[in-house]
Amino acid sequence: MPNLTANNLASHTTSAIAAQPSYIVLPRDSELVGKSYPTVLAFLVDHFKQIDASVWQQRINDGKVHWQNGELINADTAYQATARVYYYREVQAETKVPFNEQILHQDNDTIIVYKPHFLPVTPGGNFVNECLVHRLRIATQIDTVAPAHRLDKDTAGVMLMTLNPHTRHAYHQLFLDDKITKDYQAIAKVTPDLLAQLANNTCELPLHWTVKNRIVAANPSFTMQVVEGEANSHSEISLVAVNNGVGLFELSPITGKTHQLRVHMQSLGMPILHDRFYPVLQPKGPDNYDKPLQLLAKRLRFCDPISGIEQDVECQGLDLLAMS
Template identity: 90%
Template sequence: MSNDPASPTTSAIAAQPSYIVLPREGELAGKQYQTVFAFLVDHFKQIDASVWRQRINDGKVHWQNGELINENTAYQATARVYYYREVQAETKVPFSEQILFQDNDTIIVYKPHFLPVTPGGNYVNECLVHRLRIATQIETVAPAHRLDKDTAGVMLMTVNPYTRHAYHQLFLDDNITKDYQAIAKVTPEILTQLANNTCKLPLSWTVKNRIVAANPSFTMQVVEGEANSHSEISLVAVKQGLGLFELSPITGKTHQLRVHMQSLGMPILHDRFYPVLQPKGPDNFAKPLQLLAKRLRFTDPISGIAQDVQCKGLDLSAMLV
């Protein structure tokens, strides 16, 4: 594997369109738009008006029925506007996904580190959904749940729009079990206790606290108040100061496991957000976040089959090389 921070980049246009629903008048905070163009320019402030003008002139903005939108097309509240995201430089993620199971309703897949599930930021086609649509020739592939771009592991995808709701309901009803692994530096106190035989593995923690958005808003923090998050965490192996942890998120807050490991004084290895947000820069593919969604267990709501799918675990020894 190369130690270069990132693979070569190329310009890219999304193969699949994104869309936005035009807000009703009451949702516009007093603003009024005569044209779709005016709304797009004002709503997506990070994109210059000239870029939207070029996309429109190139036929890359249209209504749901495919009818093209021009600069003078009138604003229509609640209508969907479709457009194709573009980036000047899209980084190629040099790791592969792997399909672990597939039937008429689902795909269970291993997602590698660094690969986003859906388009976002500087990624338009380098995402799990697009890769699976190409690999399977199924255009209706969609995720049933979230997994951070920086996290690798087992994911449940749906392929049948008519049964998709049943798989979403698994997560809403807590009828699916997710098991994770992580590697982190063990605190000096725990290392001393292990060395003195005043404690032994496994060591376990129940972590319950209140997690809310921090500043910047894509990070999370623990605050005082009623707990809204719950994780069960165990330290199962230690080698040269590094620990292998098994984690079970009982709730599903954004970055929950990363924040909970930080709250124990053992932030996950190579975490660029916690405990200190690192400056924005290219991904370092030689140092993936050591967090893995290792196992997914559920009873399929359509077939009734008990699914128990897992991938290869994290390698503690490899972190010591």
């Protein structure tokens, strides 16, 4: 079973440099919209405006910027359209996430893993090496570990990771062809109207909703909102248990829009417990490890496209009594 307990709830931060490089493809001249760059350094400074020019200069001086073949790029290296430039992300302070991932299944092509709350899947923001991919690369000594799909940093649960670059496309295709089933759980406060109906026996559990609406980016752009128009999202949601006004929900996302289940629960008037984005975006601050988002990717089912084996993997569910 996955370890849902922090090893050490007193988190700490350290400076960090990515163990694996990121890369950017230098745009063609036609894509630069009137701009031109004599050197790679000039492009990097202009493209990554949030990073001071002196930082890029220092990275180049330290040998942390190179071409795909490993050849180092210096301050005078000429711009080469369509070439890949590799660099190593750095942060001054990287938070150590005090929860463990757990490998639930592994074969030659895949790892099925439990991802804990608060741990990002890939590097981003202030997270460089504290991510699921890097942890798995260390644990397995396989540097080709890559995610087959997405799971929000705030969401815990079962994820499919690929190991073999030559078969990776077959697992991506499962999601494109809707040949993989994802089952989620969530905990949320039940609306007063529903509680009243349950109390006077005018309805009974389980209660079911089919939610279809149009989800688009909001402001800020990392949040989403429901707008008028043709539906582009679809979830099946059921309320299966209630205790002290708090409900346990089972959710099946039929489509895969960003934050879809979180937005759909909000649209029902029952936003997921401890959601810092919905219904109101909370001020940016450190993660509260005592209040993880109560959303869990509990189960993953699919027929392995390489081995033909039927996979059905799940983790321990959410604890309604603990939240009530």
